[in-house]
Amino acid sequence: MEGGRSEMVNLAQRNAAIFQGVFDFLNASGSGVSGRLEEYWEMERLEQKAGADAAEAAEPADGAEAEETAEPADDAEAEETAEPADGAEAENAAEPADGGERELSSSLFQVPLTQSEYACETVLKNILETMAADNEAILHMGAAFEPYAFSSNIESYSMITSKGPDGVVTDRYKDYETYREELFYSMVKESMTEVTTPIYEYEGNAIITVSYPILHENELLGVLFADVNLPYLTDKLQNGGSSRFQSQVTGLTSPDGGIQYCNAFDALSAQNSVFFPFSSKKDELAGLLQSETAFTMYSDADALYAFEPIQVAGETWWAFTAVDQSELLALSADLIYFLTGQLVIALIVLALLAAFLIHRSIRPIDELRDNLSLLKQGRISETDVRHESGDELGQLAADIRDISNGLKTVLGDQIQVLGAFAEGDFSVKPNASEAYVGEFAALLTAGDQMSRRVSEALHEIDTAASQVASGSDQVAAGAQEMAQGATEQAGAVEELSATAKEISEKIRATSEQTESANVQCQAAGGKLDESSRKMQELVSAMKEITQNSEEIQKIVKTIDDIAFQTNILALNAAVEAARAGAAGKGFAVVADEVRSLAGQSAEAAKDTQELIEGTVATVGRGSALVQDASRSLEETARYAGGVMDSVQEIARASVEQANAVAQVTQGLEQISGVIQTNSATAEESAASSEELSGQAGIMKSMVARFKIAGMEEK
Numbered sequence: 001m002e003g004g005r006s007e008m009v010n011l012a013q014r015n016a017a018i019f020q021g022v023f024d025f026l027n028a029s030g031s032g033v034s035g036r037l038e039e040y041w042e043m044e045r046l047e048q049k050a051g052a053d054a055a056e057a058a059e060p061a062d063g064a065e066a067e068e069t070a071e072p073a074d075d076a077e078a079e080e081t082a083e084p085a086d087g088a089e090a091e092n093a094a095e096p097a098d099g100g101e102r103e104l105s106s107s108l109f110q111v112p113l114t115q116s117e118y119a120c121e122t123v124l125k126n127i128l129e130t131m132a133a134d135n136e137a138i139l140h141m142g143a144a145f146e147p148y149a150f151s152s153n154i155e156s157y158s159m160i161t162s163k164g165p166d167g168v169v170t171d172r173y174k175d176y177e178t179y180r181e182e183l184f185y186s187m188v189k190e191s192m193t194e195v196t197t198p199i200y201e202y203e204g205n206a207i208i209t210v211s212y213p214i215l216h217e218n219e220l221l222g223v224l225f226a227d228v229n230l231p232y233l234t235d236k237l238q239n240g241g242s243s244r245f246q247s248q249v250t251g252l253t254s255p256d257g258g259i260q261y262c263n264a265f266d267a268l269s270a271q272n273s274v275f276f277p278f279s280s281k282k283d284e285l286a287g288l289l290q291s292e293t294a295f296t297m298y299s300d301a302d303a304l305y306a307f308e309p310i311q312v313a314g315e316t317w318w319a320f321t322a323v324d325q326s327e328l329l330a331l332s333a334d335l336i337y338f339l340t341g342q343l344v345i346a347l348i349v350l351a352l353l354a355a356f357l358i359h360r361s362i363r364p365i366d367e368l369r370d371n372l373s374l375l376k377q378g379r380i381s382e383t384d385v386r387h388e389s390g391d392e393l394g395q396l397a398a399d400i401r402d403i404s405n406g407l408k409t410v411l412g413d414q415i416q417v418l419g420a421f422a423e424g425d426f427s428v429k430p431n432a433s434e435a436y437v438g439e440f441a442a443l444l445t446a447g448d449q450m451s452r453r454v455s456e457a458l459h460e461i462d463t464a465a466s467q468v469a470s471g472s473d474q475v476a477a478g479a480q481e482m483a484q485g486a487t488e489q490a491g492a493v494e495e496l497s498a499t500a501k502e503i504s505e506k507i508r509a510t511s512e513q514t515e516s517a518n519v520q521c522q523a524a525g526g527k528l529d530e531s532s533r534k535m536q537e538l539v540s541a542m543k544e545i546t547q548n549s550e551e552i553q554k555i556v557k558t559i560d561d562i563a564f565q566t567n568i569l570a571l572n573a574a575v576e577a578a579r580a581g582a583a584g585k586g587f588a589v590v591a592d593e594v595r596s597l598a599g600q601s602a603e604a605a606k607d608t609q610e611l612i613e614g615t616v617a618t619v620g621r622g623s624a625l626v627q628d629a630s631r632s633l634e635e636t637a638r639y640a641g642g643v644m645d646s647v648q649e650i651a652r653a654s655v656e657q658a659n660a661v662a663q664v665t666q667g668l669e670q671i672s673g674v675i676q677t678n679s680a681t682a683e684e685s686a687a688s689s690e691e692l693s694g695q696a697g698i699m700k701s702m703v704a705r706f707k708i709a710g711m712e713e714k
Contacts, residue, residue: 009296009306015250016308016319019233022137023210023312026226029131030194030212033143033224036123041216044116108172111153120150125159129168131226132161139163139207139229143214144179145222157222184211184225192220194313196254199230206230210313234262247303247324255315257289277301277322292316298325364393368400380407409435410443417447425707426451426458455708462703469696472689479686486679490672497668504661511654518651521644528637535630542623549616556609563601570595 104118105111113121128141142160150157158173179185187195188211197209207227214222234250251262277299278285288295288307296306302325307318364387371383385401388394413432420428428451430436436444570591577588 005296005304011248012306012308012319012321015321016310019252019319020310022135022228022233023310025135026210027194029127030224033124033127034212034214036127037120037214038216040116040120040123044114047114047116106151106154108159108170109154109157113151113153117151125170128159128161129170132163133168137229137232138226139202139205140227142173143222143224144173144185145214146220147176149221184209185223187211188213188223189220196313196315202227247327249322251320253318253320255289255317257286277303277305289318364389364397368397371400371404375404375407380404380411406435406437406440410440414443414447426455427707458703458706458708462700465696465699465703469693472693472696476686476689476693479682479689483679483682483686486675486682490675490679493668493672493675497665497672500661500665500668504658504665507654507658507661511651511658514647514651514654518644518647521640521647525637525640525644528633528640532630532633532637535626535633539623539626539630542619542626545619546616546623549612549619552612553609553616556605556612560602560605560609563598563605566598567595567602570598
């Protein structure tokens with residue numbers, strides 16, 4: 001059955017190639033049309049630019065020159081210029097006077113076109129007609145444009161080709177308001193890329209339309225479309241090929257599995273789905289369709305489907321071919337019968353040929369087998385190949401004989417060399433170097449390298465033994481000197497250790513005295529702090545005295561003011577008494593006394609004021625002195641604190657020095673122990689060096705037994 005499957009898969013690949021060829025043809029044509037139209041539109045743009053430049057260059061320089069150019073020289077010339085000479089000249093006047101371009105018009109719409117528009121229409125029409133004529137699967141080719149996109153004189157420009165009895169003809173298609181709603185146009189306008197419409201029926205045929213956008217500077221100007229006749233393709237695949245399958249079914253399906261066309265049933269029926277024959281295997285089929293890789297699968301009705309991916313309008317579609325399993329089995333059975341007969345004939349021929357060859361070559365083969373058995377057992381010297389002939393067997397015997405002789409030569413040579421090595425002679429060389437061919441050359445190289453390296457190693461050992469003997473003597477002498485020096489160092493370290501202990505004791509005593517001074521400084525500092533606080537209290541008391549003296553001054557001032565007012569009142573009373581005469585004489589005496597008391601009060605207040613001002617000045621000087629004394633005490637306390645800190649630092653430093661000296665003393669003791677150990681080790685090294693010198697002499701005598709290649713015998 002595999003033979004039938006293979007033939008069916010090949011058929012599916014051929015069918016897919018035909019489908020792909022049609023869509024590739026349309027894709028290439030769509031790209032070609034867009035490219036040609038782009039060229040003509042660019043040419044039109046250049047023409048418009050050239051016309052604008054020419055019109056600008058033709059304008060007169062000023063108004064005076066314009067009037068002068070527009071008016072003929074005189075009336076006679078004007079009449080002569082305005083009227084043609086006769087009727088013939090009048091008819092030619094319709095043509096451009098300078099033999100320029102004649103007026104061009106559209107062959108489909110009969111309206112004027114520019115030269116580039118006319119050329120564009122001609123090329124587009126020729127391309128569409130050629131495409132439709134060259135591919136029988138294409139029913140129609142057409143193009144439809146956006147309003148005024150093709151020409152500023154035509155709103156709804158469109159054309160379509162049709163195949164008739166007289167060949168391919170081109171006509172106007174539809175108005176823009178009509179074709180803008182059709183799927184082939186609206187789908188492209190929405191997506192701005194090539195699309196494929198769903199299947200639809202046209203004149204009894206299943207049709208699919210492939211559309212391509214016509215773009216200019218990323219703007220949609222129109223749509224190129226082609227109607228593909230699917231029944232023509234499937235009929236061509238069914239009847240035009242060399243397939244022997246009568247149950248063949250061919251179809252085309254979209255990426256989602258909907259059958260676009262199948263020649264097995266009506267494409268527009270309810271069975272329009274590739275999943276219809278696979279109702280029990282829908283999930284498996286859906287997964288395979290997502291793989292975009294060719295595959296085969298059996299349907300529910302035991303028909304083998306072969307799916308091949310093709311590219312349609314930028315999407316992966318599937319061309320499928322199906323054949324009943326019964327036909328595949330029948331084809332596989334026929335193929336098996338044919339191959340079985342061929343195999344029987346081949347076996348008979350091989351049996352006869354084998355019998356002849358066995359009869360002819362059995363004796364030489366036995367001889368060769370015996371010799372190969374000896375080689376296998378390592379009995380190389382016993383091999384003896386005598387068979388000679390001009391055929392392949394004779395060549396094989398000669399090869400085995402050469403192998404045996406080569407092995408004998410190499411083996412004998414290696415036995416001689418290795419025997420010499422065993423006797424201590426590494427200067428021996430192989431006698432049959434030419435026999436070491438192929439991979440045996442590595443054996444020769446390895447022997448030479450072993451001889452050279454062993455010789456070098458023995459020579460280096462001999463040299464090293466000499467150096468060891470010399471070095472061991474030097475080590476022994478150095479060890480003796482080291483032992484003596486270590487003994488001297490031990491004595492010096494003991495003296496240094498004793499000195500360090502003495503220094504440590506003195507530092508400890510200094511530390512104790514420093515600690516005592518620290519305690520006394522702390523006590524003095526406490527007293528200074530207390531004196532400073534008392535002085536602050538004295539300063540505060542002096543400030544209060546100053547404030548009270550100022551208050552007394554105010555009171556004395558008030559008394560002085562009262563005495564002054566009393567004096568004025570007494571004066572007034574005396575004046576009034578004088579006015580009163582004898583009646584006021586007694587009152588005048590009282591007024592004099594009051595004035596006298598007021599004067600005395602003023603004098604006393606003045607004296608009191610002077611005393612108080614003197615007291616305030618004295619208190620101020622005392623307050624200043626007290627403040628100076630307070631600041632001095634504070635500075636003294638601060639300096640005392642610095643002294644206390646220094647004493648504390650000295651105490652801590654003394655303790656640290658005592659600890660450091662103790663550590664130095666301990667280190668010296670350890671050094672003394674190490675020096676004593678070094679002394680003992682040096683003595684042991686001296687003894688070991690003497691023994692090593694003896695062993696080096698023994699090694700030199702042993703190396704002298706070997707014969708070294710390339711060097712003098714030791």
